[in-house]
Amino acid sequence: MVRIPSGQIGSGDGADAADRETGREIERLPPGAVAAALGVDAVSGLSRDEARARAGLWGPNALRVRPPVLAWRRLLAQFADPLVLLLVAAAAISAGLWLREAVADGSAGPPFEALAILAIVVLNAAMGFIQEARAERAVAALRRMSAARARVVRDGIRREIPATELVPGDVIRIEEGDAIPADARLIEASALRAGEATLTGESVPVAKDAALLAGEASLGSRRNMVFSGTAIVSGRGVGIVTATGMRTELGRIAGMLEETPEETTPLQAALARLGRRLGLAVLVIAAALAATIVLVEEICTLPALLDTLIVAVALAVAAVPEGLPAIVTAALSLGVLRMARRHAIVRRLAAVETLGSADVIASDKTGTLTRNAMTVRVVVTASGRCLLDGALNGQDHDIRLSGEAEAALLAGALANDAALQEHEDHPIIHGDPTEGALLIAARTTGLDAALGRFVRLDEIPFSSERRRMSAVCREAGRDGLLVALKGAPDVVLARCTRERVGDQERPLTPERREAIVAANAGLAGSGLRMLGVAHRRMPEGSRIAPEDGVEQDLVFLGLIGMRDPPRSEAREAVARARAAGIRSVMITGDHPNTAAAVAAELGIAADGAVLTGDRIDALAPEELDEAVRRVSVFARVAPAHKLRIVRGLQRNGLVVAMTGDGVNDAPALKAAEIGIAMGVTGTDVSREAADIVLSDDNFATIVAAVEEGRAIFSNIRKVLRYLLSSNLGEVMVMALGIVLAPVLGLAPSPGEVVLPLLATQILWINFVTDGAPALALAVDPADPAAMAQAPRPRGEGVLTGAMGWSIAFVGLVTASCSLFVLDSCLPGGLVEGTGSPAYARTMTFTTLVLCQLFNVLNARSGEVSARDGLFRNRWLWAAIGVSLLLQAAVVYTPILQQGFMTVSLSLGDWLFCAGVASIVLILEELRKAVVRTWRAAAAAA
Ligand code: ATP
Numbered sequence: 026m027v028r029i030p031s032g033q034i035g036s037g038d039g040a041d042a043a044d045r046e047t048g049r050e051i052e053r054l055p056p057g058a059v060a061a062a063l064g065v066d067a068v069s070g071l072s073r074d075e076a077r078a079r080a081g082l083w084g085p086n087a088l089r090v091r092p093p094v095l096a097w098r099r100l101l102a103q104f105a106d107p108l109v110l111l112l113v114a115a116a117a118i119s120a121g122l123w124l125r126e127a128v129a130d131g132s133a134g135p136p137f138e139a140l141a142i143l144a145i146v147v148l149n150a151a152m153g154f155i156q157e158a159r160a161e162r163a164v165a166a167l168r169r170m171s172a173a174r175a176r177v178v179r180d181g182i183r184r185e186i187p188a189t190e191l192v193p194g195d196v197i198r199i200e201e202g203d204a205i206p207a208d209a210r211l212i213e214a215s216a217l218r219a220g221e222a223t224l225t226g227e228s229v230p231v232a233k234d235a236a237l238l239a240g241e242a243s244l245g246s247r248r249n250m251v252f253s254g255t256a257i258v259s260g261r262g263v264g265i266v267t268a269t270g271m272r273t274e275l276g277r278i279a280g281m282l283e284e285t286p287e288e289t290t291p292l293q294a295a296l297a298r299l300g301r302r303l304g305l306a307v308l309v310i311a312a313a314l315a316a317t318i319v320l321v322e323e324i325c326t327l328p329a330l331l332d333t334l335i336v337a338v339a340l341a342v343a344a345v346p347e348g349l350p351a352i353v354t355a356a357l358s359l360g361v362l363r364m365a366r367r368h369a370i371v372r373r374l375a376a377v378e379t380l381g382s383a384d385v386i387a388s389d390k391t392g393t394l395t396r397n398a399m400t401v402r403v404v405v406t407a408s409g410r411c412l413l414d415g416a417l418n419g420q421d422h423d424i425r426l427s428g429e430a431e432a433a434l435l436a437g438a439l440a441n442d443a444a445l446q447e448h449e450d451h452p453i454i455h456g457d458p459t460e461g462a463l464l465i466a467a468r469t470t471g472l473d474a475a476l477g478r479f480v481r482l483d484e485i486p487f488s489s490e491r492r493r494m495s496a497v498c499r500e501a502g503r504d505g506l507l508v509a510l511k512g513a514p515d516v517v518l519a520r521c522t523r524e525r526v527g528d529q530e531r532p533l534t535p536e537r538r539e540a541i542v543a544a545n546a547g548l549a550g551s552g553l554r555m556l557g558v559a560h561r562r563m564p565e566g567s568r569i570a571p572e573d574g575v576e577q578d579l580v581f582l583g584l585i586g587m588r589d590p591p592r593s594e595a596r597e598a599v600a601r602a603r604a605a606g607i608r609s610v611m612i613t614g615d616h617p618n619t620a621a622a623v624a625a626e627l628g629i630a631a632d633g634a635v636l637t638g639d640r641i642d643a644l645a646p647e648e649l650d651e652a653v654r655r656v657s658v659f660a661r662v663a664p665a666h667k668l669r670i671v672r673g674l675q676r677n678g679l680v681v682a683m684t685g686d687g688v689n690d691a692p693a694l695k696a697a698e699i700g701i702a703m704g705v706t707g708t709d710v711s712r713e714a715a716d717i718v719l720s721d722d723n724f725a726t727i728v729a730a731v732e733e734g735r736a737i738f739s740n741i742r743k744v745l746r747y748l749l750s751s752n753l754g755e756v757m758v759m760a761l762g763i764v765l766a767p768v769l770g771l772a773p774s775p776g777e778v779v780l781p782l783l784a785t786q787i788l789w790i791n792f793v794t795d796g797a798p799a800l801a802l803a804v805d806p807a808d809p810a811a812m813a814q815a816p817r818p819r820g821e822g823v824l825t826g827a828m829g830w831s832i833a834f835v836g837l838v839t840a841s842c843s844l845f846v847l848d849s850c851l852p853g854g855l856v857e858g859t860g861s862p863a864y865a866r867t868m869t870f871t872t873l874v875l876c877q878l879f880n881v882l883n884a885r886s887g888e889v890s891a892r893d894g895l896f897r898n899r900w901l902w903a904a905i906g907v908s909l910l911l912q913a914a915v916v917y918t919p920i921l922q923q924g925f926m927t928v929s930l931s932l933g934d935w936l937f938c939a940g941v942a943s944i945v946l947i948l949e950e951l952r953k954a955v956v957r958t959w960r961a962a963a964a965a966a
Pocket of ligand 1: 389390391392457460487488489490493494512514554555557613614615616
């Protein structure tokens, strides 16, 4: 049965006012009546069937998005590029010339040149379209992965579902750091505060509770409601969804979710700038070249002038690496997908570039470096220790606890928000693993029945700043209230005045305090995570808020030590990071001794040096800068210290990747160059602030992400090296060929312009070599040696001086090789030949293409030999194969021969071209060998 929730009555504009009115009624009902009004049981939530029925009625809980741009529009957009328009103009001019000729002598064949240019325009557009579509799919896949989730109770069971599946009437549980997934009326709240700036503009968090609202209230003062799009700053609560999707307050205001504008990363911006500058330079060169042709050859007829113009356009188009932006986007987004497969989800593309420069990875301990799979190992009370080692496999109920230990574990299980759910004979923990471990310990030691006597009334929640939490309970058959408190042992001890010994309560003497502190330090030193537990009885009706002094004058019950084993892969990841010149830093709220023990186990620091939050507070900024240079382990820190640590590291000139999970970690995540949030245990607020989200919360994933980040950056450099050197080669062939025409034996045939290559040939080279090989370079697998190098210096541009020189070198060698072949095929010149101009051009054309294909092997590294990992990239070889086939097609297919003015070549011709073209590879290998030797010598000196 679907009961219509009154908050959602009506549809369409006319109903909105009434809708809002009835929504307000919900706010004026007492919590008990709210559930009835919304047709749900507040404890067990909706049933699955009911939720499905309501989803059918109300639709998904999502804001409407603008319809995506249609494919044909995107295809059309490919033609809006100035370079493409230039080419279309060139094709039009060529067609005009052909028409003139056809009218004049009536015997011309099809307009091959114009058709060839247009074919290339279409092929380029298709390639651009495919590259863009690919990038878009990648982005959409990423968006799906980072979709929001909500915690609901359905069929009496707590579960996590995608936030889009929420329906009116769903009972949702919210806590610190959650982004609210829908509008909801609170039926339970403790210390709940929400940041509602997105809705009301009010930057101070507002307190929330489940109480009735009297009279009219503005959005900002509707205290018993939480609204979609806002976030919980502290506390926890339970609410019943009153409105979803477009019917939420956010939906009414926003109307529609704007597609997030496409982000341009600094690298993309830098490349776009480079592209513009190159374009300008190329235009100048092309104009100069056209002028040279006109002047040197004394061209005065219109057709010859227009021919020159077409060549200039072709050259300009060929020289500008117009595929670069699309290829860079592809390299970035495909790399980002690869990272997602390795569990690192990138939220801001710019972080990918920065990852390669990371000098420090500052990571939380619990859950990231350790498994967050806690088990209680020891309970220490006034009369001794009770070891639970090995007994906690969920079946052993035979442990005998002393009354003291029983009281300690009971308090731990009462001051607790986790829940256990049976799953195939194993309890599954919902909530904080620390608290879950306490519930499992209580169950294994047979305390379930004792726990059942208590009813929880209220709580003061845990936060990393308070480092403690308390629950207020009533015990069956006993007057008054019991406050159970657990927290960091020093915090708990400071609030106790007595301790439990046997059945008695005794004053806590200074000696006993010292003994407890020493026991705590000793156990922490063996790597255990320590908790203190205490309780206090209070008269019925006492006020229960922290400021009322509830958490004072307590009876200390004992210490509880838990084991949270380090992740097996974390140790190796720390070592890998070190080899890559990256320091790992551990940050934890735990005891310094626990931190030092775990850090030593993981190989982060063996010297035992730990800086605590208190110490950080006492240090002057310059002292802190000094300290963060030396110390890699930080303990007993609160989120505010994290920000100071990041800033200290940054003042030392280091690029910092920092992890965080809590709501208060957001400032540190934003301040770090790379903010990393936890996908499993992290809060929505921290995820919003982060650049990268780990879908497995694992430290090793950060190191994997750095590796991928380095690979992506290095691939973009490879593409750049390849495209720029190849294009420079093309320009130099044309420029030097025209200037040196008499020396090379390149004589003009009557009525023709002297050209080493024809316009269509240049465009073809551009299409064949800039397409598939460049794209294949963009997906080159990560070089294993990349993680043996120091991080790329911050601020080092994508194009370095050394790269510039090697690009110029390759360009010159390419031009020399091609022009040598031209000369040797023509009569006269430096090397005597016998071929026709068409043959000589076909040979030059083929040599230039082969040079580019050899050069693609060069481009894989600026220093490492092309032999290293020569066959690692299958795509590259496929691209080379395709390029060779295309070149063979243009040389042998009659129709293409006409379009591109080529003639068939013999096997000997091909071998000659290949032999000469291979010089590009050989000389570049020699250059790299010299650079390597020089570098080794410099390192040895
Ligand atoms: P990390 O920053 O590595 O995740 P952490 O999770 O151990 O460290 P906090 O959660 O801030 O850091 O915990 C700090 C201390 O607070 C712990 O050492 C423990 O003593 C105590 N503590 C942790 N969780 C709870 C909890 N749920 N209830 C009460 N006390 C807790």
